[in-house]
Amino acid sequence: MSAHNERPVLEVEDLSVAFHDRGGELVAVRGVSFAVAPGETLALVGESGCGKSLTAYALLGLLPANARARGRVRLEGRDILGLEGEAMRRLRGARIAMIFQEPMTALNPVLTVGAQIVEAIREHEAVSRAEARARALALLARVRIPDPERRFGEYPHRLSGGMRQRVMIAMALACTPAVLIADEPTTALDVTVQAEILDLLDDLRCETGMAVVLITHDLGLVAEHADRVSVMYAGRVVETRSAETLIAAPLHPYTRGLLAARPRLGTGPRRRLAEIPGQVPLLGAMPPGCAFAPRCPFAALPCRETLPSLDAAGSAAGRVACLRWNEIRASEQSAAPLGA
Template sequence: MTETVLEPVREPVLSVRDLSVSFRSDTRTVHAVDGVSYDLAPGEVLAVVGESGCGKSVTSMAVMGLLPPTAHIGGSIRLGGRELVGAHEKEFQKVRGKDIAMIFQEPMTSLNPVLTIGRQIGEVLRRHQGLSRKDARTRAVELLELVGIPAPQRRIDEYPHQLSGGMRQRVMIAIAVACDPSVLIADEPTTALDVTVQAGILEVLQSLRERLGTAIVLVTHDLGVVADAADRVLVMYAGRSVEQAPVHDLFGTARHPYTRGLLGAVLRPGGEGKRRLPEIPGLVPSLDSQPDACTFAPRCSRADDTCTGGRPGFKAIDPKAGADALHRAACWHPYGADAAADTAPAPDTTDTLDQEAGE
């Protein structure tokens, strides 16, 4: 079933429609992504959230054309009007790093340990912009300064192991934005970083967005980061989109039971030791098959025969809004706007970061 999503007022720089990704082996087929759709407008930050294994990273890798040959991709991915599904690897090489770039989750394994930082940044510049070795080095120093690395003239000749985790992540960002891409995919860019470094990385991304007008897909499981950095949120579960809304609407009036479960598990500042964090019962379903039903039904307290008898459409919460609806959910029995639920308010991440940094 193809989902219906809001078309932004601005022409999207990235449009994903009914994306499906499956991996086949001799014994089974895993449906990692099933019918995901979204649009990304210029300068917009779209956060993609969900539990581990829900398809966030696979969706991003499909957009980048980095999935292995065993992956079968369906649907449509249009970057600036160019269709990427079915494109040859040579086509991806032309746009990857130039029009669309990715910040990978673990920079220590993404950076080449035997090449200097300057050479790795310069490779992108020489390939896509045709710069000379000297000009590429000069531009690499500027990029290191742009992402907030001190003494860039010295750091450019260092190797990844000589940098801290936060600096390596900044180098990854410098490589990703070297050619001023229109779309930047950040896959868990703050994972395993301490809270002060995390704040610095988010500031860099925000600065790049303001300076370059780059649209960002922020893949994360950290709802505090979402509240601080995103404009819209796409919630995924078991390879499917279950809710999409502006960030303040999602935190204020989440409608899907799964989204409410995620928000209910947010640790509130000052609440440690006062209550047990609620957990979503049950387990994430196997992706060997995607049933024509709500995949969250086995874990949902609101589920009934309707939920197990058919797949819910991705519909506007307010039927009167029609095509202009900003808030959509795939649920047969969504919560109402005034329904009480044990969900956390939008985290004040600034205060939280300040408190933790001072401990």
């Protein structure tokens, strides 16, 4: 983690994603904005179903056929939302790449891992087979796969989950993208392997200067692996701040709930300390005010009527979408014991 004053490589402004079905329009992502600078990691965090993956798919032009994205996405200064066919394919994999939760679904089971990496390179660059092969071997070594020569000729099912994820990372890095989107890259892995993969991503980010968007439902990963965090709830960003300040003093009641429900690492069994009571609202049944109000222990009448905007809050560049964040914080401070 480091300081970033460079111009963002990826800028997302007011991104929305809607599904068009017989019944009409279902909006799953609602006005999401964020930006990531070279060498920076932004974590997108939220419970399952809050719109993290759809946000990622919209950036890469991979939305399902019945979904439409609106808003603005700029990659290296260029508008890319709505690019289609060849134009999008040229960027995807080359300037913006993605790794997925379950590498087995993204890898081709009938091709050796070496052949797949070679293909990923040759799709974007006019290099000879021999040169692509040499680069693929170097990539396998770079993602710390032992004995790359042997692994090159193996099929994905012969590898462990962690090794498959390393292969996915090698493929994603094949053309040194400016932005890497990692969608729950370690959810299917055990805790030790998870830590190794996230450390590997951190190292590769530092070496290459790529920007990383780390998508996760686990706020526990954020302190160590992200510079900034945007917390999503029901398709919106509800809080966005530096990882350090957000973990130390969350402002939005939803972020507070997520932190309290975070599984603790340690010697004992991993267990949830507390679940956030209630359920995420259905897409077709969003409450009129704050979408979190029905589950929020701090909700008051205005929360159920007025949609809070994402306003400046707390420390520099922090934003929170809660009508009562300041009041809640003030009541905590006055309840705290006085004196040092």
